[in-house]
Amino acid sequence: DQQVKQNSPSLSVQEGRISILNCDYTNSMFDYFLWYKKYPAEGPTFLISISSIKDKNEDGRFTVFLNKSAKHLSLHIVPSQPGDSAVYFCAASGHSGGSNYKLTFGKGTLLTVNP
């Protein structure tokens, strides 16, 4: 009963092109969404987030889109660079229970950017 689903275990993209990573969620109580990036042998690091009151948030080459009616979010990376090769985790939290910090993570998508 995964509440946050990343259905693509892996994605391969050419350098300079757009990478689109997808995430679906089932819990309608989630109202804050985040993307984390993880290199091998390191812990995940925060990349970008979006509140449910927005449908888009942009930070440099990274843009996150949220479609609440579809319970779907996506991370766009453009242009993709070889250094972006990593595992990307989608995460969600809700205000119910009083904490923004109880994150539910997806299983991750391995992005490979080929030179």
Next chain:
Amino acid sequence: DAGVIQSPRHEVTEMGQEVTLRCKPISGHDYLFWYRQTMMRGLELLIYFNNNVPIDDSGMPEDRFSAKMPNASFSTLKIQPSEPRDSAVYFCASSPGTGVAGELFFGEGSRLTVL
């Protein structure tokens, strides 16, 4: 600045042995989290603390698992007795409770193998 420090980085033990994982959060961070990463289940929240007090331990799999935070700069996750299915990477993370909601700072993880 030092990040979240976890030890040991790698632990190989035999079934039935006690395992203790240690974490030093970033100074000044009020929240501390223990996550477990496996291929099957991805990143799962086990327990989190706020100001050294356990807030939510609903993710702790069973009584064999226990976590403590005796002070603001140290936490332990103990498994006794350990079983092969406990093999995973265990991450500790901390958060200041301010700034970007849900932004956690992860350690590099402790890879546990139970034979």
